[in-house]
């Protein structure tokens with residue numbers, strides 16, 4: 001595959017020339033080695049859920065059933081539900097870690113603080129807790145106790161986080177469909193049970209459970225994690241920094257934080273700052289921390305740490321030979337990072353008991369000893385720096401300015417500069433007048449099957465040219481950042497007239513001396529809950545339901561099971577959700593048509609839309625937005 005087809009990111013292209021020259025394999029080489037990928041797996045019609053299998057269904061004839069009699073429809077739906085349970089488990093486990101941190105800090109056992117007391121109080125009162133005259137530690141303990149209740153429990157008790165934050169209309173809709181979740185762990189467990197041999201064979205029933213996993217993901221995963229993290233680390237405010245591999249510094253000790261949960265990365269950032277002088281003693285100009293994937297987004301949003309690259313660039317960052325240490329926690333860490341670091345330079349440090357990689361060093365990370373361990377990790381980076389061969393360092397000269405940190409609170413704060421008494425009014429008026437046609441949330445991953453960042457960037461350019469406001473999270477936000485779209489200049493250059501007018505008015509009122517960027521970076525993948533909160537607030541303001549808003553979601557380059565869980569949450573919320581490539585469901589017409597068809601839309605208001613051409617996808621999303629506008633009479 002020519003390098004131009006692998007990525008549009010110029011820094012990544014330079015590094016791929018380097019890895020090719022050095023004979024070092026990357027994710028794209030391994031994809032080529034896998035090709036042709038198994039057709040049965042691609043269609044979702046293989047099953048290995050029992051030892052009578054593996055079974056495969058012939059899409060063109062016999063056999064049309066597995067040994068037990070399962071049809072393609074059953075197998076595809078079952079496999080999808082298992083994937084969703086995996087994605088949901090990842091987010092719920094992430095949320096659990098964050099709740100545990102709040103609980104432990106409330107007991108004074110760990111060295112984390114409550115950075116956002118206002119958010120703690122706001123969450124507590126939404127949960128029905130008394131907040132007046134209460135010590136913050138005490139309140140945190142009560143909120144953590146309420147949060148813990150979302151994971152386990154008895155009977156048919158529901159999710160407190162959902163009950164407090166989901167729109168009433170959604171709760172009624174889900175209850176009517178029988179998909180209002182009970183506790184998260186119970187639902188994930190049940191999905192695993194439901195998909196074992198000799199259990200559910202009804203594809204429609206399985207798909208309803210898929211929707212239920214999405215709802216669990218949204219409230220007991222995304223929303224819960226974000227709320228806890230905002231309380232502990234602060235609610236993001238706009239920050240300005242740079243992105244792409246050029247943020248690595250040749251004369252600095254370079255530490256990469258990679259993974260998802262900010263409990264570790266925040267501490268690494270803190271100790272990198274505190275130990276900066278030790279780096280000078282070691283002969284470096286200082287310590288430079290950069291991020292990859294979603295923990296990179298977390299420390300970007302709150303600490304202004306520059307993102308080095310997104311998912312597909314993780315090996316390429318190491319190929320610079322300038323990364324002295326990459327510390328990882330959970331999720332989206334390719335095991336190959338240990339091999340690539342071995343070919344160039346740098347130590348890979350794993351920290352979590354459920355994420356170890358052969359060839360990496362394991363430094364266990366615990367909340368109780370977070371400071372000691374973070375110091376140890378930073379000092380290991382200093383040692384690694386001293387072993388770096390400067391002749392083998394090559395950092396591409398590619399970096400661009402970005403603005404990030406657009407929490408809902410930050411967006412409302414900017415809008416309130418236009419209308420202090422009624423902050424949502426200017427946004428809603430702009431939508432009504434057509435200056436803003438609608439909004440699309442672009443989220444999710446890179447996938448080696450799609451030219452890196454190309455779908456994100458080309459689709460979003462088309463959207464903003466058509467006056468669609470874009471909010472972004474995850475690796476999508478990274479992609480758009482590297483392409484310059486998280487910067488006010490991009491508003492001038494790419495936005496349609498109406499969108500430009502609004503972003504300029506808000507940006508100038510907010511004292512930025514120019515427009516807001518055309519793409520608002522709202523955070524990591526768990527921060528998709530922020531998009532959910534924004535839509536919920538907008539719908540409430542307009543007196544309509546989320547499913548009636550002129551909005552859509554898109555994961556242009558989805559890769560992870562988590563992206564599917566987020567996607568199905570968006571569908572369950574009532575939002576049309578675009579995917580740039582189909583999940584492994586095409587082996588069942590029932591499943592594929594249900595997920596993308598009118599039936600699911602009539603039930604929940606949302607559905608999936610698959611389109612691999614970025615301009616056509618933008619066109620489809622714009623047509624959807626226009627139809628929603630028409631239905632609203634605007």
Ligand code: BF8
Pocket residue numbers: 260293294311331332443444445446474475476524525526559560562563
């Ligand atoms: O949680 S976007 S590749 S890093 S899964 Fe992974 Fe996908 Fe990136 Fe963040 Ni989200």
Ligand code: SF4
Pocket residue numbers: 047048049050051052053054055066067068069070075196197198
């Ligand atoms: Fe085959 Fe049925 Fe066993 Fe799956 S559960 S492997 S289809 S026999």
